[in-house]
Amino acid sequence: MTVKLEARSLGKTYGQFVALQPTNIQVKEGEFLTLLGPSGSGKTTLLQMISGLVLPTSGQLLIDGKDATHTAPGKRGMGLVFQSYALFPHMSVWDNVAYGLRMRRLGKAETKTAVDDALAMVRMQDFAHRYPNELSGGQQQRIALARCFAYRPSVILLDEPLGALDKNLREHMQLEIRHMHKELGATFIYVTHDQEEALTLSDRICLMNRARIEQLATPQELYDRPATRFAAEFIGHSNVLQVRRENSQQFAVEGRLVDFSGCVGQEVAQTVAEDAFVLVRPEAARLTEPAKGLLVGYVDECVFLGSDTRALIRLPSGARFSVRCARQVKPLVGNQVGITWDADRATLLAAEARP
């Protein structure tokens, strides 16, 4: 696949404040890439520099292999869907969607076809003559998408487009956006702080933290093989325990010796000096008899979540370990239980310098 977009040491500072460290990233043509991270992680800055609305203070941006660092936003062949939709309140839905086409001086008939197509795609044909403030949040969202698709940009940027919608509508729109991505075949770059949304939508996720890229991987890789403790904790639920090397394969955890041969992150196991972390997902762990458990603790709380039950086990250090159980399993609070997991579902992480 060809590279659609490339950032080379692209960075942004505002005076002393670093919004984005010099960053390298390649986006493939037709890819759905999500920039995921907490607020202030630099994801929106990166998106805005790609869009051209914010100029970088260092580095280069290449589109189709050509330098486009200083190309005007409207000349990059990109579309941007704003977080707040940014629909023009004084124009009808139709005029909003036609705006980008008119700026490109398309013929009347051509414009009409393109606008009607775009509105049909978001199933809003019947609302063409309404004004934005007569529409619900979800409808405005559709119009914002249609306005962006109408002139068929080859790159579509979406800045937390579903942030203002409620949970049900958001999940519905996620599916629609996935569908539109397939239909349009354009490159999508999507900003969100919602990890579930990122997992659902993306071909690849670019996890960002503290103004730099933390990890760039497919959703499954990111979930199963987080490279850092931050990645492990940001994506999905996870139990992170401190471990200390005792001998070549054995680590002390919660007062016990556990063999981590066969776990994910063997290279860490080989190189790590003393302290490290181990990550075990709740669904990878099982409850068992105390004698058979890798770890032992007392049942602290049992939470029914509908599809399953989550048992919270108090470990000797006082930390709580979350285990996902089948819904009919109801461990008694106060009972001693053992916790075990398959060796290849645990991930060993090097201890990192925390700020």
Added chain:
Amino acid sequence: MNLRRGLWPAIPALLFLCLFFLLPVGEMLMGSFQDANGDLSLGNFQRIASTPIYGRVLGITFWISALTALVAVLLAYPIAYLLTRLSPYGRERWMLWIMLPFWTSYLVKTYAWMLLLSRKGLVTTLAASVIDNPSGLVPALSGVLIGMVHSMLPLAVITLLPIMRSIDQRLAPAAQTLGASRAMSFFSIFLPLSAPGIAAAALLVFITSLGFFIVPALLGSPREMMVAQLVISSVLDLFDMRFAGALSVVLLASSLVVFLIYDRVAGLSSLGGEAPEGKRSGRGLQVLIWLGHFTARFGKERARGGDSKLLTGYSIVLVMLLILPVLIVVPLAFTSSPFIAFPPKMYSFKWFEEFFTSPVWQAALMRSFGVGIATALLALVLGFGATMALTRLSAGWRKGLFVLFIAPLIVPRIVIALGLLYLFSRIGLAGKDLGLVLGHTVLALPYVVVTLSAAFKQYDWRLDDAARMLGASTFTRLRTVTLPLMSASLVSAFLLAFITSFDDLTVAIFVSGGINTTLPKQMWDSIQLALTPTLAAASTTLLVFIVFFAVVAQWVSRRSISKRKGL
């Protein structure tokens, strides 16, 4: 946004203010420190300090201005409070009745009060039928105060309103759920939060009053002479520009002191309708809570609506007091007698005929229109750039520039007018229409900047970004997005600038000369000669114009409300 890119739209306005505001005012101030030979001297100030009569004039100026500010703000507060509680439509309806007297020329208003309060006026005539010797019924000081408060009340309301509206409406119910009575929630919540508005309104009324001369000259006796009258007479009668300059320095210095105190206490941004973040002392709050307890003991807790009826009744009475006195000019314009007298002998159109056929009045009317439109256009273009720069610059620059742009509002008008006379008489613009336009634009620019600042504050710059992403150039974005969305504010800024020019007498007295007079100047000249019915006809014509403008402005803003709501 780097400074150079952010600043450029403001550069025309900055240059304009430097040339026609800072330079002339500064030069005039320098001039006051020179004697007749141009040598450095404090002689002018010694003269002011050593002549008791000047001290008295200064004293009475401050006294009248302070009283006016106090009374106007007290009377205006309940109306503004009522307006914050109404729906946008209800508010617009009330605003029309408050803006009508605001936009009515000071001259017309004062002329109406002269007709009412003078020895042969309506009030005296009515009183004569009840008491024997009614002369001196309305003492001159009260007459001046009535005229001043009547002129300033609308200004106080429209300054209070934006700050009051920025107060979160849910705070009062929140206080009430915590056990506060309605009186208590007013005193402990609304009153302290609206304090910056009170300060802003009092400041604007006080400073505007300092430079007043129409009301004291026409309604007062020599005992109520104010500084601005003294300045005018030293220029026009004594031809002593340096002494007039020295008087202006005193006026300007006192305005600045008041202004600095204000900035310390309330923060400048409240002039732009922004409620500053304030830290209030615990003791102040204690006093307010005590006031709340005290008041609650009197009024029984009325059912909702009881006190708002009282408030509405009060506001109706006050608005009628604002409007009705002015309407006195209408019947008098139709009198058939050559004198002003009550009751007027009905009726005849001859005074309108005279007004519309007399070449002097015609020329003055036409000039006022032309100058007004040119001023409004120039001020709008300069002000738009200035405001656009203001919204995009960093906070530090923004505050500094905002002060400069509204400075012509803070510096008493008479000081600006005198400075312009200095400048224009040297470069040959005195008595020229261009001079009038330039001078009026200095006066109108702050109104445009304040009006457009409020509009830009509501403007969503992401719409500009959206249009940019969709491929629109700077100019296209301005044409298709920014300007259409701000059209209502642009129209009201234009009208405000036009009225500022159309109504101005201060600059016109100094800058327009000889036969090139404007309508207010012509009225002023003839008012001082005699109260003829032609003046009533002129005033009635002006009133009709004002009603027309106010209705247009109202229509525009109502249309923008309904558009925002999507109706």
